[in-house]
Amino acid sequence: MSDELRIESTSVPGLLVVHLPVHGDERGWFKENWQREKMVALGLPDFAPVQNNMSFNAHRGATRGIHTEPWDKFVSVATGRVFAAWVDMREGPSFGTTFWTELDEHTAVFVPRGVGNSYQALTDGTVYSYLVNDHYVPGRTYPALHLADPTAGIPWPIPLDSTEVEISAKDRANPLLDAVAPMAPKKTLIIGARGQLGRALAPLFPGATLVDLDELDLTAPAALAAWPWRDYELVLNAAAYTAVDQAETTEGRAVCWAANAAAPAALARIAAEHHLTLVHYSTDYVFEGSDVEGGHREDEPFAPLGVYGQSKAAGDLAVATAPRHYVLRTSWVIGEGHNFVRTMAKLAADGVDPVVVDDQVGRLTFTSDLAAATHHLVSTGAPFGTYNATNTGAARSWADYARSVFTLTGHDPARVGTTSTAAYAEGRSPWAPRPLHSTLNLDKLTASGFRPRDADDALGAYLRELGD
Known part of the structure; x- marks a missing residue:
């Protein structure tokens, strides 16, 4: 025996x-x-x-x-x-x-x-x-x-x-x-498919079901109960409420918490019940922005400053209850759609000289790299948990990146004026507090075998594509 x-x-x-x-x-x-x-x-x-x-x-x-x-x-x-x-x-x-x-x-x-x-x-x-x-x-x-x-x-x-x-x-x-008709594999669901990140995820997960919140309302229990979850094995939740200033209002606060906390909690319960892998996206706003040597790590205690960050922190905690989960924490997202880089490129071309804050420091995250990191973690069976995922390279301020956009598009970077976050916020209401230091430590992600592009290289490639 x-x-x-x-x-x-x-x-x-x-x-x-x-x-x-x-x-x-x-x-x-x-x-x-x-x-x-x-x-x-x-x-x-x-x-x-x-x-x-x-x-x-x-x-x-x-x-x-x-x-x-x-x-x-x-x-x-x-x-x-x-x-x-x-x-x-x-x-x-x-x-x-x-x-x-x-x-x-x-x-x-x-x-x-x-x-x-x-x-x-x-x-x-x-x-x-x-x-x-x-x-x-x-x-x-x-x-x-x-x-x-x-x-x-x-x-x-x-x-x-x-x-x-x-x-x-x-x-x-x-x-x-x-x-015999072969049995098809279980499917992938991308929620928030029309957003910047959702559009970058779709090509890497061919055949995925693409929905937005008007097609699957994550805050509606009846809609969630009616969805055929048993046909799926992977859910990528790229939907979020990101109007950080509006979240500070009475109406915005409720919508923000519903989208960023209650909805991920509902998905986590569904993922546990149906043995799904749930991928969720988080933000540097869950931290208060101290200047941490090497950048904020995945296990740093939460300390969000505003409603948006608080709701995202709650969503992170909820998603972590799903046995099979990845939380990808990111910052300063740039993709297909309205974003900071496109705005700076347009201002440069239109002859407008912007004033940009120079005391918020971090790294850009291009959605193509964030989507690639997602695919890497899922396809390689990396250990479940939270991973920081941004582009690599030196941490820079928003003003630094604005100057880079001007330079790379053939305009004088000296046209970019600077200000402090406190000065920029004066007279603006509603206004959400911003973390001043958003750099995320990438050691865990690179240890999994994935290394994103340098942010400066990715910025140049992005602007070349815009110019084509």
């Missing part, structure tokens, strides 16, 4: 064979059939099962399958022996790939969503168990495959035409592989 827990991969991507330690004596045997901590540490996905099913096969030769379900399974034998076979029914290059093995009390198998499974009892009174991470929904149909499909070529120990074999009429009617 095995005395070591081991997990091995197979020819079907994601299909894992688990070798279970079984401890026996003259009374029988004992095993840890499912041990989350140990198994996850060895590479089993933390698939969060919600239901345990048992299948009893009265007689040797009982054969079931090949069935494909839209959930993950962990299959193990309680008593007897089973020949088991799997066929990859997912869209993609591995479609039709097969694997088979024999299962007894020493062996379990993790079956990923979209992989067809089939079982043939090799002894009377066989019982096998399977954990699943979603609930069965009556009336839904999923891909199935004929047990004797020639392309699968499954070597059934008991031939399917044997008098010992019992197969249901439904399974005998299953189609051959060339008539």
